[in-house]
Each structure stands twice: as C-alpha cells, then as structure tokens.
Amino acid sequence: MSAAALLAATGPLDPAARSFLSPTGVEIVFLLVGIAVLGSAVVAVTTKQLVHAALWLVAALGGLAVEFLLLTAEFVAWVQVLIYLGSVVVLVLFGLMLTKAPIGRSPDADSKNRWVALVVALASAGTLVTLVVDAFRTSWIDLGAGGGSAAVTGASLFRTWVLPFEALSVLLLAALVGAIVLSRGAGRRVPAPRSGRIRAGRPVGSNGTVAQRAAAAPPAEAPETAPAEES
Amino acid sequence: MSFPGAGLAKGLAVTLRTMTRKTVTAQYPDAQPSxxxxxxxxxxxxxxxxxxxxxxxxxxxxxxxxxxxxxxxxxxxxxxxxxxxxxxxxxxxxxxxxxxxxxxxxxxxxxxxxxxxxxxxxxxxxxxxxxxxxxxxxxxxxxxxxxxALDPAAEEPKEIASARKAADKLAAAAAAALEQGGDAQ
Amino acid sequence: MNLFDTVLRCVATLVVFLTLPLVIGQTEHKVMAHMQGRLGPMYAGGFHGWAQLIADGVKFAQKEDIVPAGADRRIFQLAPAVSLLPYLFVLLAIPVGPDGFVGQAIDAGLFFVLAVMGVGVIGKLMAGWASANKFSLLGGLRTAAQLMSYELPMVLAAASVAMAAGTLSLPGIVDAWQWYWIPWQIIGAFVFFTAGLAELQRPPFDMPVADSEIIFGAYTEYTGLRFALFLLSEYVGILVVSALTAVLFLGGWHGPLPDQLGWLWTLLKTFALAFVVIWLRVTYPRLREDQLMRFAWTVLIPLALVQLALTGIIKVAIS
CATH class of the missing domain: 3.30.70.3270 (Alpha-Beta Plaits)
Structure with missing residues (x-):
C-alpha cells in the first residue's frame, strides 16, 4: 500500500490550515491504539516469557490492523489479520511449543545481540520516520470511505506497482527454496519411514538369530534391504 | 469395479438408514422391561x-x-x-x-x-x-x-408319576373291592 | 445508518450467536442418537429433551472454576474468550437476506471472515500451552499444524468464488450468484467445506481433541463455564462454516420463493449443511494425524488449485 496510491484514490492534498490542536474522534482513537501497539511491542521484546512475547506480538499486530482500519485501508487490515495473526503468529507459537517454552521465565531468553538489535531497530525506525515526515511535511490527506477498498488496492498494486510486487514474490520464492534446501540437509539421505511393521524387533517365538543378524548387518544397508513401503 | 469413495457413501447410507428406523432404546423407568x-x-x-x-x-x-x-x-x-x-x-x-x-x-x-x-x-x-x-x-x-410348560414329548415329572401311580393303585383297589362286593351280593 | 439501527443489528447478531448454536447442538444430540439407534435426551424440558443444552449450561455454570496450579493463570483464563469472540464478529458479516439483511456489510467481507476465523485458533493454542499439561500441549500442537495445513485450501477455494463473482463482499457474491455456479464451483465447495470441518476440528478431523488418544487436547484442564465457552465456540463454528458455505457456494437467499423470504432459504441451506456436519461426524472414524496432513497437501490443495484454474478459464471465456 503506497501513499501515492492512497493520495490518488482519496483526492487532492489539502495543505490548508488545519489545526492539530482540535483532533477528531478518529484521531484520538488512532493515537490511543498507536500507544497500545507501541506498548505491547515493547513488552513483546522485553518480556522474559517466550509465549507471552508471542501473544504480545498478537496484540501489537492486531492493534496495527485496527490502525489500518482507522486509516480506511480495510483490505490491508484484513490481510494483516489473516496473514500475521492467523498464520505467522500461529507458526511462531507452533515453533515455540515444539521447542522449549516453559511456563514462567525462560532464563536463556536474552540474546547477547540485544544492543546491536536495539541499534538496528532505532536506525530503521529513524529512517522510516524521517522519510515519512520529509515526504508529507504538513500536507493533509482526507480519508474518504472506500479509499482502501479491495478494488482500489488491487488496481494500484497490479497497475502502478506491479514490478515491485513481482520482485517481492520472486524474493519470497527464493526464501522458500532456500528454506527447503536448508531443511533437507547437506547430502544426507533420510531413509523413508517404514510403516506397518515392527522396527528392529525379532519375530515372536524365534531364538533371536534374526535380530542378531539384523544387528550385525551394517546400518547403511538397512534401508535398502527393507522394502520401503509407503502408506 | 466401484468408483472411489463408494465405501464412504455406503457409510453415509448406513447411518442415514439407521436414523429412519425405530430406535432400540428402552425407556426403562417409564416402560418396564420384558x-x-x-x-x-x-x-x-x-x-x-x-x-x-x-x-x-x-x-x-x-x-x-x-x-x-x-x-x-x-x-x-x-x-x-x-x-x-x-x-x-x-x-x-x-x-x-x-x-x-x-x-x-x-x-x-x-x-x-x-x-x-x-x-x-x-x-x-x-x-x-x-x-x-x-x-x-x-x-x-x-x-x-x-x-x-414342559416340552410336548417330555418325560413326566417324577412327583406326578408317583402320585398317578398311587392313584392308579387306589383306583384299582377300589375297583377290585367293588367287584368283590358285587360278588358278595 | 443511525445509532438505533446499529444497535439493533448488533443485538440481533448476538441473539443469533446465542441461540442457533444451541439449536445445532440439540440437533446433534438427537440426530446422532437416532443414527446410532438411540433416542438421545428425553427428559429435560419435557418434550423430547428439548431443554437439554440449557440444563447443561446451568450445570456448567454451577461447576467450580478450576485453574491448575502449574498453569499460566491469565492466559489460561483468557483463552476461551479468544476462541469464542472471533466467531461473533464473523456472524456480524454473514448476509442472511437481500437488501442489507446483514449485521454489517463489509467491503472485503470474504477476507474479513477468513481472517477472523483464523484468530480463534490462537485461543486454542493459548489453552493448550497454558494448561501445563502434556496432552493439552499435544492438542495445541495438532491444532496449529491442522490450521496451517487447512487454511490454505480454504482460502484458495474462497478465492475461486471471489474470482467468479468479481467481488470480495459477501452480499455482492450472493448477488452475483447464478444457478450454474453449483456445477462450476462444486470442487471448490467440497474443498471449502472439508477444510472448514478440519478448521473446526470436527470428526473425522478431530485429532486435536482426540479423546481416546490425548484426553481432550487443549481442553483437558478446562471445566465449568470456560469449558462451556469452548464447546459453544465449536457449535458457533459449525454455524459459521455452514452459513459461509451456503452463502458462497449454494447461493444464499436465492430460491424459488420471493425475495422477502430469502432469509428462510439461507437458514434452510445453513441447517442442511449443519446436518451434513453432524452426519459426517456420526459416520466416519477419526483420521490419523499423518493421514490428515497428507489429505490436506496432496488432495485438497491440488483440487483447490484446479478449481481456481477452472474458474479463471471460464471467467475469461464468459467475459
């Protein structure tokens, strides 16, 4: 969602003398939600409890969706909820539960890189804020209803900004391929799991010679000798 | 040759058919069991x-x-x-x-x-x-x-058999007495 | 839209939210019983046990509210609300009849509905993690894995309808609906309904709560009113998925009767689908976890992609 598209959709800039001292209700709500988002984001980073951090992230991302709504960017808000709340955070929680996420404080929750991370965060925040402030200065954008509807967003995305969009999708594809390559490991073949037969057990009633022979055989041969049965 | 999913459809048919049939639940406290x-x-x-x-x-x-x-x-x-x-x-x-x-x-x-x-x-x-x-x-x-009741071809119960034997004997004795009495007259 | 109108719509949605799931629950009691040759509840309320769920609710409300000692208290207590409330918001966006017979018409309604339904799962994850119970954690994990797998075919199937209608608004989709959409979108309907079932964790996709394997999954430690809220969320989920399938694929209020009775058609289709949900539950056994994953990735997603391609081709051919 770009500012230019928003401007194109919502009408001309009106740098007329609007007072910042008499805010409307929407502006007050926007500010309060913004404070809440900031607060939950800070807690998400600083809390020592891993799952709490993920849940505070839920609050922050949900608050962000509300901010989008207040800016009439309806479609972006729902995409935010669908992708970030519905999928990304669920994935994060899934990962946390699969690994070690004790109830209570995690002693190793702190990273040694925290100061570096803080510097990077401050730098990127500074860059973004400077950019936005410099781009808009005191211009006033009237947000008409429907300015962020799916039709408008789609039109600007696939007409004006189609090249960055495609570049981004290629980037995501590259990330996907990279993730698959990493998860497959370097040249190590994992034997397919055999289902429907007892592993390495000796047949009931035999005197164990079968099991001994199986144990004596080199383990690298095991997946080949055993018929790889799917399903 | 059956089409794929035939078993699934058959399962659905079974449950649907059961639904239309009479239930087997016995409403015990309201209806006494037989x-x-x-x-x-x-x-x-x-x-x-x-x-x-x-x-x-x-x-x-x-x-x-x-x-x-x-x-x-x-x-x-x-x-x-x-x-x-x-x-x-x-x-x-x-x-x-x-x-x-x-x-x-x-x-x-x-x-x-x-x-x-x-x-x-x-x-x-x-x-x-x-x-x-x-x-x-x-x-x-x-x-x-x-x-x-006994089976139609069952053996007679013992007590009834002995009672009947006794009754038969009595009847025979009575008949014999009657005959003797008739002779005496 | 004035204030009174807004309040009226919200109250109506709330009433639907609180009553129709009970109707579905009672239907499940009775239909399941008769499909198994039983009678089901017969006493509560007098006539064929119609008040059984009310009695259940009273029972749940009387129970002690227990939080396990090792649990994460606040998250444990918050989880049922997080699981239940999204469905309330979804109900607000589902159109029932023509001409604004909807809680709140939303421009990107389809997206809204799918997005908010996904949020409810976070509640189940919270419950699973915060219970300090292995089985709950397993249930939470299974929930997350299931959601990740089935969200994709569901969104793809919904996207197919949106493409066909050329809009993301739910009333708009129903307005654009024609009878020939049924054969056209039949694959999408199957994928959407199946994925919806999986997202609700209804049998045969109920591994996250598989009571014979992991007690009751994420709800193992819950009791009383909080457990009742989880149950309610399951039945509201049935309502929402059935209503969404009816609206997206079966034409919502379109039917032989005049438009004034359109809402009747929507309700009828919704309840017919809810019956199918119950029917499937009674008929099929639970799938294994790996079968579930394989079904999602090797059957549903290819089918959804085929439907998407089909929709695109026919759409281009028509226009």
Missing part, C-alpha cells in the same frame, strides 16, 4: 416349604444366607408314640451385597423353598440395607413366574 422367564433378579423364599435343613446356607459360595432356628417339640399325637420335634425357622436372610446370583442355593434346596424371581428393583442407599429378611423374601414369592 425380561426372559428365567431372569435371575432376586431369590425368593417360600418359607412354608423350608425345613431349616441348612443346605442352602452351607452350599452358598460366599456365605450370604443367614438362618436361625429353634427346635419345637410337638405333643405326641398318639399316647403310645414319642413326642416329635420339628425345626422352626426364626430368621432367614440373604445379604444381596454378597450374593453373586449363582443360584446354587436354589439348586440344592430339597424342598423347593427357594426360587428365582425376575424382580430387580431393590437397590438401597446403604449397603447394610441390602440384607433382606424373610418377610421381604416371602413377598418376592408373589413375583415368581409360573414354571414354563
């Missing part, structure tokens, strides 16, 4: 038949039958005869918290004093109250069903 004639509900006592022989109490595998009695001397019917003694039942109780409904007591009773009754609604809130005394056991006698 029990088979030999249901082992409770053990009833016909105390008139009991001679306090104690066989049932002794054969009971878990000793749940309690019997108390005393001896009573009957005056001799005949001045020359000895006075007879007879057992009088004072207490006959079955502890149904111990009873395992094996029916051995009923099998061993030589005088047909114990019977199976299909009555089953005698639950109590206290385990001690499951020991039922003779009056309650006697009450259950009224619920004992009539014994099932």
């Amino acid at each position: 029990l088979p004639p030999r249901s082992r509900g409770v053990i009833a006592l016909l105390e008139e038949n009991c001679t306090v022989c104690m066989l049932c109490a002794r054969e009971c595998p878990d000793w749940c039958i309690y019997i108390d009695s005393h001896k009573e001397t009957l005056p001799a019917a005949d001045p020359n005869a000895r006075a007879r003694t007879r057992n009088v039942l004072d207490r006959f109780a079955i502890d149904f918290s111990l009873c395992m409904y094996c029916g051995i007591c009923i099998e061993v009773c030589p005088f047909d004093a114990l019977f199976w009754s299909p009555e089953f609604e005698y639950a109590e809130t206290d385990i001690l109250e499951l020991t039922h005394e003779r009056d309650r056991l006697r009450e259950w006698m009224w619920t004992v069903p009539v014994p099932p």
Whole structure:
C-alpha cells in the first residue's frame, strides 16, 4: 500500500490550515491504539516469557490492523489479520511449543545481540520516520470511505506497482527454496519411514538369530534391504 | 469395479438408514422391561416349604444366607408314640451385597423353598440395607413366574408319576373291592 | 445508518450467536442418537429433551472454576474468550437476506471472515500451552499444524468464488450468484467445506481433541463455564462454516420463493449443511494425524488449485 496510491484514490492534498490542536474522534482513537501497539511491542521484546512475547506480538499486530482500519485501508487490515495473526503468529507459537517454552521465565531468553538489535531497530525506525515526515511535511490527506477498498488496492498494486510486487514474490520464492534446501540437509539421505511393521524387533517365538543378524548387518544397508513401503 | 469413495457413501447410507428406523432404546423407568422367564433378579423364599435343613446356607459360595432356628417339640399325637420335634425357622436372610446370583442355593434346596424371581428393583442407599429378611423374601414369592410348560414329548415329572401311580393303585383297589362286593351280593 | 439501527443489528447478531448454536447442538444430540439407534435426551424440558443444552449450561455454570496450579493463570483464563469472540464478529458479516439483511456489510467481507476465523485458533493454542499439561500441549500442537495445513485450501477455494463473482463482499457474491455456479464451483465447495470441518476440528478431523488418544487436547484442564465457552465456540463454528458455505457456494437467499423470504432459504441451506456436519461426524472414524496432513497437501490443495484454474478459464471465456 503506497501513499501515492492512497493520495490518488482519496483526492487532492489539502495543505490548508488545519489545526492539530482540535483532533477528531478518529484521531484520538488512532493515537490511543498507536500507544497500545507501541506498548505491547515493547513488552513483546522485553518480556522474559517466550509465549507471552508471542501473544504480545498478537496484540501489537492486531492493534496495527485496527490502525489500518482507522486509516480506511480495510483490505490491508484484513490481510494483516489473516496473514500475521492467523498464520505467522500461529507458526511462531507452533515453533515455540515444539521447542522449549516453559511456563514462567525462560532464563536463556536474552540474546547477547540485544544492543546491536536495539541499534538496528532505532536506525530503521529513524529512517522510516524521517522519510515519512520529509515526504508529507504538513500536507493533509482526507480519508474518504472506500479509499482502501479491495478494488482500489488491487488496481494500484497490479497497475502502478506491479514490478515491485513481482520482485517481492520472486524474493519470497527464493526464501522458500532456500528454506527447503536448508531443511533437507547437506547430502544426507533420510531413509523413508517404514510403516506397518515392527522396527528392529525379532519375530515372536524365534531364538533371536534374526535380530542378531539384523544387528550385525551394517546400518547403511538397512534401508535398502527393507522394502520401503509407503502408506 | 466401484468408483472411489463408494465405501464412504455406503457409510453415509448406513447411518442415514439407521436414523429412519425405530430406535432400540428402552425407556426403562417409564416402560418396564420384558425380561426372559428365567431372569435371575432376586431369590425368593417360600418359607412354608423350608425345613431349616441348612443346605442352602452351607452350599452358598460366599456365605450370604443367614438362618436361625429353634427346635419345637410337638405333643405326641398318639399316647403310645414319642413326642416329635420339628425345626422352626426364626430368621432367614440373604445379604444381596454378597450374593453373586449363582443360584446354587436354589439348586440344592430339597424342598423347593427357594426360587428365582425376575424382580430387580431393590437397590438401597446403604449397603447394610441390602440384607433382606424373610418377610421381604416371602413377598418376592408373589413375583415368581409360573414354571414354563414342559416340552410336548417330555418325560413326566417324577412327583406326578408317583402320585398317578398311587392313584392308579387306589383306583384299582377300589375297583377290585367293588367287584368283590358285587360278588358278595 | 443511525445509532438505533446499529444497535439493533448488533443485538440481533448476538441473539443469533446465542441461540442457533444451541439449536445445532440439540440437533446433534438427537440426530446422532437416532443414527446410532438411540433416542438421545428425553427428559429435560419435557418434550423430547428439548431443554437439554440449557440444563447443561446451568450445570456448567454451577461447576467450580478450576485453574491448575502449574498453569499460566491469565492466559489460561483468557483463552476461551479468544476462541469464542472471533466467531461473533464473523456472524456480524454473514448476509442472511437481500437488501442489507446483514449485521454489517463489509467491503472485503470474504477476507474479513477468513481472517477472523483464523484468530480463534490462537485461543486454542493459548489453552493448550497454558494448561501445563502434556496432552493439552499435544492438542495445541495438532491444532496449529491442522490450521496451517487447512487454511490454505480454504482460502484458495474462497478465492475461486471471489474470482467468479468479481467481488470480495459477501452480499455482492450472493448477488452475483447464478444457478450454474453449483456445477462450476462444486470442487471448490467440497474443498471449502472439508477444510472448514478440519478448521473446526470436527470428526473425522478431530485429532486435536482426540479423546481416546490425548484426553481432550487443549481442553483437558478446562471445566465449568470456560469449558462451556469452548464447546459453544465449536457449535458457533459449525454455524459459521455452514452459513459461509451456503452463502458462497449454494447461493444464499436465492430460491424459488420471493425475495422477502430469502432469509428462510439461507437458514434452510445453513441447517442442511449443519446436518451434513453432524452426519459426517456420526459416520466416519477419526483420521490419523499423518493421514490428515497428507489429505490436506496432496488432495485438497491440488483440487483447490484446479478449481481456481477452472474458474479463471471460464471467467475469461464468459467475459
């Protein structure tokens, strides 16, 4: 969602003398939600409890969706909820539960890189804020209803900004391929799991010679000798 | 050759067909169950038949039958005869918290004093109250069903056979007497 | 839209939210019983046990509210609300009849509905993690894995309808609906409904709560009113998925009767689908976890992609 598209959709800039001292209700709500988002984001980073951090992230991302709504960017808000709340955070929680996420404080929750991370965060925040402030200065954008509807967003995305969009999708594809390559490991073949037969057990009633022979055989041969049965 | 998913469709058809059929649920407290004639509900006592022989109490595998009695001397019917003694039942109780409904007591009773009754609604809130005394056991006698009729080609029961034999003998004797009397006249 | 109108719509949605799931629950009691040759509840309320769920609710409300000692208290207590409330918002957006017979018409309604339904799962994850119970954690994990797998075919199938209608608004989709959409979108309907079932964790996709394997999954430690809220969320979920399938694929209020009775058609289609949900539950056994994953990735997603391609081709051919 770009500012230019928003401007194109919502009408001309009106740098007329609007007072910042008499805010409307929407502006007050926007500010309060913004404070809440900031607060939950800070807690998400600083809390020592891993799952709490993920849940505070839920609050922050949900608050962000509300901010989008207040800016009439309806479609972006729902995409935010669908992708970030519905999928990304669920994935994060899934990962946390699969690994070690004790109830209570995690002693190793702190990273040694925290100061570096803080510097990077401050730098990127500074860059973004400077950019936005410099781009808009005191211009006033009237947000008409429907300015962020799916039709408008789609039109600007696939007409004006189609090249960055495609570049981004290629980037995501590259990330996907990279993730698959990493998860497959370097040249190590994992034997397919055999289902429907007892592993390495000796047949009931035999005197164990079968099991001994199986144990004596080199383990690298095991997946080949055993018929790889799917399903 | 069946199309894929035929088994799934068959399963759906089975449940749907069952839904349209009559249910098999028995609405028990509202509708009494129809029990088979030999249901082992409770053990009833016909105390008139009991001679306090104690066989049932002794054969009971878990000793749940309690019997108390005393001896009573009957005056001799005949001045020359000895006075007879007879057992009088004072207490006959079955502890149904111990009873395992094996029916051995009923099998061993030589005088047909114990019977199976299909009555089953005698639950109590206290385990001690499951020991039922003779009056309650006697009450259950009224619920004992009539014994099932014999098979058409079955052997005659022994008591009936002996009774008929005696009756036949009597009749024969009477007939013989009648004949003799007729001759005398 | 004035204030009174807004309040009226919200109250109506709330009433639907609180009553229709109970109707579905009672239907499940009775239908399941009769499909198994039983009678089901017969006493509560007098006539064929119609008040059974009310009695259940009273029972749940009387129970002690227990939080396990090792649990994460606040998250444990918050989880049922997080699981239940999204469905309330979804109900607000589902159109029932023509001409604004909807809680709140939303421009990107389809997206809204799918997005908010996904949020409810976070509640189940919270419950699974915060219970301090292995089985709950397993249930939470299974929930997350299942959601990740089935969200994709569901969104793809919904996207196919949106493409066909040329709009993301739910009333708009129903307005654009024609009878020939049924054969056209039949694959999408199957994928959407199946994925919806999986997202609700209804049998045969109920591994996250598989009571014979992991007690009751994420709800193992719950009791009383909080457990009742989880149950309610399951039944509201049935309502929402059935209503969405009816609206997206079966034409919502379109039917032989005049438009004034359109809402009747929507309700009828919704309840017919809810019956199918119950029917499937009674008929099929639970899938294994790996079968579930394989079904999602090797059957549903290819099918959804085929439907998407089909929709695109026919759409281009028509226009």
